[in-house]
Structure formats: structure tokens, C-alpha cells
Amino acid sequence: MNHKKIEEALLELRKGNLIIVADDESREAEGDLVGIANLVSPETINFMTKFARGLICAPISLQRAKQLQLTEMVQKNTDPFGTAFTISVDYETTVTGISAYDRAKTIKALGQTTTKATMFHQPGHIFPLIGKEGGVLKRRGHTEAALDLAKLTNQSEAAYICEILNEDGTMARLEQLKVLAHSWQMPLITVEELKQYLEEQRPTVQLPTAYGDFELTLFEDSAGEEHLLLTKGDVRKSEEPLLVRIHSECLTGDVFGSHRCDCGDQLHEAMRMISERGTGAILYLRQEGRGIGLKNKLLAYQLQETGIDTYDANLALGFEPDERTYQFAVEMLKKTGIQRIELLTNNPEKVTQLMEQGIEVVKRVPLEIPPEKENYTYLQTKKTRFHHLLSI
Missing domain, CATH: 3.40.50.10990 (GTP cyclohydrolase II)
Known part of the structure; x- marks a missing residue:
């Protein structure tokens, strides 16, 4: 594949600018504005609220979530795509929490490794999302795409995203996203393109x-x-x-x-x-062990030492002969x-x-x-x- 689109997107992200990431038609078929948490500014937050109009969230890695003692918002996640929201947060120095300046402070704090769990108020106005380990190679969502992009920029284990809505309140789809990308002079990539890029790396x-x-x-x-x-x-x-x-x-x-x-x-x-x-x-x-793992293979060996063959040993352990x-x-x-x-x-x-x-x-x-x-x-x-x- 041509890596130029991804490289251009990474260049803009490293400058602190936003890009558009579109996901698959088989999922939400939507586009998000994406930025890197450490490089957030009040101006980019204001752009999101004015032109994207969706919910501003902050994807974070599982490791970062553990450091900040952020767990999933609900014990049983019934979201169709398993989006892992945590309790919302505000950084301790914010005032209202909702202004572009305050939201930028909170997002930047989520991305800084020196920030501690005690420095956030709960609930707040920013919604962290815990990404799946393995990124888009494991889950093809905007959360994982944003985190993979953040890692590729070597900036942070956190990002910020916002769904893009049309002026009439409907979701902007790919053709509309292309028009917006041209109008905003902003790179547009897809989750699939990012996945292919990562696979080739x-x-x-x-x-x-x-x-x-x-x-x-x-x-x-x-x-x-x-x-x-x-x-x-x-x-x-x-x-x-x-x-x-x-x-x-x-x-x-x-x-x-x-x-x-x-x-x-x-x-x-x-x-x-x-x-x-x-x-x-x-x-x-x-x-290992025709798919049963090392421990079970050794257990199968023990059974074989009693006279059972390798086929029946798997069956005795509750496995298919070949998994x-x-x-x-x-x-x-x-x-x-x-x-x-x-x-x-x-x-x-x-x-x-x-x-x-x-x-x-x-x-x-x-x-x-x-x-x-x-x-x-x-x-x-x-x-x-x-x-x-x-x-x-």
C-alpha cells in the first residue's frame, strides 16, 4: 500500500493539528476528528465543538487507565461495539470543566505520565475510553485507531476524538467526510488503511x-x-x-x-x-500440542505413559484430537x-x-x-x- 496518507496524517498530528479517521461501513460508518492528548489546545477543542458537534472523548491505554485508577463506567457493557467508557473526569485546576480551555487541560493531563489519579475530579466533562490491547489489529474502532496513531507519533498513550455530525445533526458518512477534509484542509484516513500500515510495519x-x-x-x-x-x-x-x-x-x-x-x-x-x-x-x-497448550500437552504425555495414545489422550482431557x-x-x-x-x-x-x-x-x-x-x-x-x- 501507499504509506503517504498515513505519514501525512502523522505529520499533522505531531504538529498538534487534527485529522479525520473514518471507520468501516460494517461498524458505525462514521468519522471522528482525532488529536494527540499531549498536544491538545483550546483552539482544537473549540474546532471540535463548533464543527464536529459530537461527544469529545479521550482514548487511553489500559496501562494508563490503571495508573489513573480509571475503570469501566459499567460492570456489564452492553454497547454493540463494546466501547469502554470510564467515569468522566475533570482536571483539578479546571473551573467549570466545560470550556474549551478546561477541557484541553483535562485531556492534556490524561496524556502526561506525571499526572496522578488524585489530580482528577469525578464525574467531569471529559470521557476517557480504554483501548483494547493490540489496537486496530484487535478491534477496528476509533478508540484503538487514535491510540495507535498516538503511539506512532511517540507522544503519548492518550488521544482525543470527537464524532463528526452534519449541520442537520445526522452522522457524516465517507463521501461527506471527504468534502469536509477538503474544506478543512485536513488529512482523511480510514481504520483499514491504518491497519494495513501497521501490518506492513x-x-x-x-x-x-x-x-x-x-x-x-x-x-x-x-x-x-x-x-x-x-x-x-x-x-x-x-x-x-x-x-x-x-x-x-x-x-x-x-x-x-x-x-x-x-x-x-x-x-x-x-x-x-x-x-x-x-x-x-x-x-x-x-x-503448542496441536492447539491445547504446553501444560495440557504435558498432561497428555502423562496419559500416554499409561498406555493411551495421543488421539485418546486429547479426548480424555476434553479436547478434540486436533484443535x-x-x-x-x-x-x-x-x-x-x-x-x-x-x-x-x-x-x-x-x-x-x-x-x-x-x-x-x-x-x-x-x-x-x-x-x-x-x-x-x-x-x-x-x-x-x-x-x-x-x-x-
Whole structure:
């Protein structure tokens, strides 16, 4: 995507100016004026009240809310979009609390790390909103967008926003917001554009390994889980189907070299094969224990030591035999521009799920590891009960 719009918006915000942020049609389909709390002025507050006409609120991070001892206004939030209002506040030096000068004081105080909880009166005339951890990557709201923008300006963990209404009192929609942005000479961005910008700012590092040099990129899903993409070569420009391995995290196998499974050996063999080809990718998903987590995997190991196989051990713990889905793997592939692949797997279900979600699996490439005496029964179970394509 073209980053110019976001960069221009950030430049204006750093100057203390306002921008317009429009959200999705599937949500409120509205636009808000957005500013950074530390850079607020009576003039920008007055502009909001005169031209935007909505409710002035102050998005703050969860950490900032805890510092100021601000909790949600209600115990049971029934707002359709889960907007997390706290009790309203005024800063201690305000007079009426409602003037543009007083509201600017309160908003600026919310953004300053030196401000303490005891410095606010409750209730007041500014409504803090607690943003979701993970920002717009987790919740596509104006609250999260404003906080993400504040973080990108390196100014504060607080912002201020106001819904934009038309002169007749109706909500201004996107086409009307475009007219206003032109009239006010103000940047207009959408939550979706900000989301794409943040996704493209993912940390990427060079990773020298025993199998050559790779690039490692971090992806974060909507639940805040961090997954990794390990790539060799320019995967975006590959004209041939890309060699891909989707590998679920296995601490015991990947790190400690456990012989209870073949996971660690599969990971290393996939890296070797990709390095040999010169181009490819490994998606390292945080799906420990086929999606049941490390603690439950160890509990399943205990059951297996009594003679139960890995399939029934999951059932005994109240889980499906395999709790994994590959929806986020598909997102990672698509966001990286990978659509046609040769998939390193023995699991036909993995091929099916990817195909159903729009990834063209041109070929399944077997990834068989010679069995150890300790994992022979485990591999037999994968073949007979999970229907993995193994020659064992």
C-alpha cells in the first residue's frame, strides 16, 4: 500500500493539528476528528465543538487507565461495539470543566505520565475510553485507531476524538467526510488503511542459521498471539509455486530435540529443503500440542505413559484430537503475497483447509522423518487415526 496518507496524517498530528479517521461501513460508518492528548489546545477543542458537534472523548491505554485508577463506567457493557467508557473526569485546576480551555487541560493531563489519579475530579466533562490491547489489529474502532496513531507519533498513550455530525445533526458518512477534509484542509484516513500500515510495519530481522540466511517476520493475530514467518529468498516475486511448511510450535521437539515426536526433525528438514531450493517459507504457528497448550500437552504425555495414545489422550482431557485451524496461516500467506504453494506436509487435512480458504496447493511434498524407537507408536497413531500419509 501507499504509506503517504498515513505519514501525512502523522505529520499533522505531531504538529498538534487534527485529522479525520473514518471507520468501516460494517461498524458505525462514521468519522471522528482525532488529536494527540499531549498536544491538545483550546483552539482544537473549540474546532471540535463548533464543527464536529459530537461527544469529545479521550482514548487511553489500559496501562494508563490503571495508573489513573480509571475503570469501566459499567460492570456489564452492553454497547454493540463494546466501547469502554470510564467515569468522566475533570482536571483539578479546571473551573467549570466545560470550556474549551478546561477541557484541553483535562485531556492534556490524561496524556502526561506525571499526572496522578488524585489530580482528577469525578464525574467531569471529559470521557476517557480504554483501548483494547493490540489496537486496530484487535478491534477496528476509533478508540484503538487514535491510540495507535498516538503511539506512532511517540507522544503519548492518550488521544482525543470527537464524532463528526452534519449541520442537520445526522452522522457524516465517507463521501461527506471527504468534502469536509477538503474544506478543512485536513488529512482523511480510514481504520483499514491504518491497519494495513501497521501490518506492513511488522518487525523483520535477518536470521543466519545452520541452513543459510533467512528473514524472520513477526505476525500478531487478533487474540494477541505472536506467530513467525521464516522466509528464504524473495518470496513475493517467485513465479513458481513456493515451497512452504506450516509448522505448529513444539517446545519439547523444536528446542529440546525430544524423540516423543518428529516435530523438531521436521522443522530442520523443512529448513534444509527450502535452503536447497533457494526460496521458500516456514510459518511457525503458536499451536503448542496441536492447539491445547504446553501444560495440557504435558498432561497428555502423562496419559500416554499409561498406555493411551495421543488421539485418546486429547479426548480424555476434553479436547478434540486436533484443535488446530489454519485460518491465520492463510492470512499470513495472503498478506505476504503468497497464493500458490507446494506444501511440505504429511497431513491431508492441512491441504484441505488451505484450499478451502483460497490458497492454491499445487503439490503436497512429503516430509517423512525416519522413526525413532520412542516415537514409532506415535507415528503409527498419526497414520491410522489422524490419517497422515506415512509409509511407516
